[in-house]
Amino acid sequence: GQNIDQPTEMTATEGAIVQINCTYQTSGFNGLFWYQQHAGEAPTFLSYNVLDGLEEKGRFSSFLSRSKGYSYLLLKELQMKDSASYLCVLSDSNYQLIWGAGTKLIIKP
C-alpha cells in the first residue's frame, strides 16, 4: 500500500531555519510535491521533486531521496507569514496523488 508520514506540528522562531520531514512508502513513484496551506485557505503549490537531490527556490528548498523514501522541505529566514500547514504529496505509479495529513508550522516572534 501507500503511506505518507509527516509530523503533525512544529514550532520555530522568526528568522530561523526549519526542516519539515516526510517519509513515504509506495510501490510506484512519479514525483513528490509540497503544498502550503494557510488556515482557511486552499493549498498552493510550492515544489516538485522527481529526481534525487535538492531543489532550491528562494527561501524554500525541497530535497528527495527515492531510495530512502524521504523528502524534506527547508524554510530559511522564517517570516510570520510562513505560519501554515505544509502538505507532502506523493504521485504514485498511476500518477494518482496521495496526500499527507500536513504539518502545521507555528512561527513565534
Added chain:
Amino acid sequence: GAGVSQTPSNKVTEKGKYVELRCDPISGHTALYWYRQSLGQGPEFLIYFQGTGAADDSGLPNDRFFAVRPEGSVSTLKIQRTERGDSAVYLCASSLSAGTGANVLTFGAGSRLTVL
C-alpha cells in the same frame, strides 16, 4: 477564468437535504479534481475528470455522492440525503492534464458545507 472558482463559498443545510456544489476551473485545464477536507487533515480525494469523463471516482464515499462535467469545463458535485458526517470543506482543483509527473494542481477557495 483566471483562477478556479467555487460556489457557494458557504452552504448550511439540514440533514437529508440535497446539495450541489459548483466548480469553474481555469480555462484550458482538462483535468478537474474534487477533494474534501476536514479540520487538521489533508485533502481527501473524491473524483477526478479528464475532459468530460470521470477518470477515477474511487474516492466517492458512497452512492449519495455524484459529480458531472458535461461539457468538459464546469463541474458540479451533487450530494443526496446529506448527513452530518458530510460536513467539510469541499475543494476543487484543476490542472493542464492528469497522467503526467509534474501535475501541478490549482485549487479554488473551497465550499464549506455544514449539515445540521
